[in-house]
Amino acid sequence: MGHQFFSFFTLTYTFSLLILFFEPSLCIDSGCDFFQGSWLYDDSYPLYNTSMCSFIEKEFDCLGNGRLDKLYLKYRWKPSGCELPKFSGQDFLRRFQGKKIMFVGDSLSLNQWQSLTCMLHAAAPQSNFTLNKIGNLSTFYIPDYNISLMLSRNAFLVDLVIEKNRKILKLDSIQNGDSWKGFDMLIFNTWHWWLHKGSRTPWDYIQQGDKLYRDMDRLTAFSLGLKTWSNWVDSNINPSKTKVFFQGISPTHYK
Ligand SMILES: *[C@@H]1O[C@H](CO)[C@@H](O)[C@H](O)[C@H]1NC(C)=O
Ligand SMILES: *[C@@H]1O[C@H](CO)[C@@H](O)[C@H](O)[C@H]1NC(C)=O
Ligand SMILES: *[C@@H]1O[C@H](CO)[C@@H](O)[C@H](O)[C@H]1NC(C)=O
Ligand SMILES: *[C@@H]1O[C@H](CO)[C@@H](O)[C@H](O)[C@H]1NC(C)=O
16 A cells, blocks of 8 residues: 555655756745645656666566556646646756765655656666665666765664664664765655554664663654754755755555
8 A cells, every 4th residue: 555655656756856956946936835736647657667667676566566557657746836847867867967866764765766766767778777785775876977876774864773682762873874974965754663663663772861761752752863863964964065855754554
């Protein structure tokens, strides 16, 4: 169920994100609220065909997995107050030549990253690419354009470490951030793992300052973690060199 929602959501989301980056004047200077709008049927969609994207993870290939209806592929986001130009992979490749982009987050980030890599591959099928996965870091590289698109799987952004056989979520520690430096664009997300309870609780303890807690109010924990993250952004990112996005929430979607 979740993946169907995601494929639908992803194309338009990524598209919107990129447009916001390329053509900010269209959306911001004109006072258009980018987030108010609706999904419109668009027969020119989808922006890529999964059968042409050999590296797509099986879970994200709905048609390949036997889904019969196709209508969900054909929606684009239309802000009420403005028009968004259509995503052009060629244009993206040209503009992002020599750039490095990193997605950091959970499966929502994985989905966005994967859509973007498929969209760019569809736009330049003759260009070589490499795809490497080392631990939780995946890198899609297009040598012709010297563009790196990376994904760092990371459910909480703040550190989840194992100490003395205990999994500890450290609300005020973000050493993970050392690997987020030097990018032209960073796109973060975190949400639904903060809510998992019972046997699916992702930690044994939550640490705040010197104190260890078995559990705490999850929204409080989320808010403290995000504060640590936003402080990291404020002290480590030069906004004239690196664009930072934070993606909204995703619902739980695993069985
Ligand atoms: C994707 O490509 C395959 C093979 O060319 C084709 O059969 C299929 O209809 C295409 N799917 C969509 C949604 O365009
Ligand atoms: C590729 O881009 C990086 C910056 O992301 C730059 O340091 C490097 O020199 C470029 N390499 C080539 C071969 O252009
Ligand atoms: C693509 O990569 C292969 C293997 O690395 C190489 O032999 C080939 O020349 C490359 N093609 C292009 C168009 O760069
Ligand atoms: C990523 O993988 C490395 C090496 O396996 C591990 O040390 C690190 O904790 C992982 N980071 C996250 C955020 O899962």
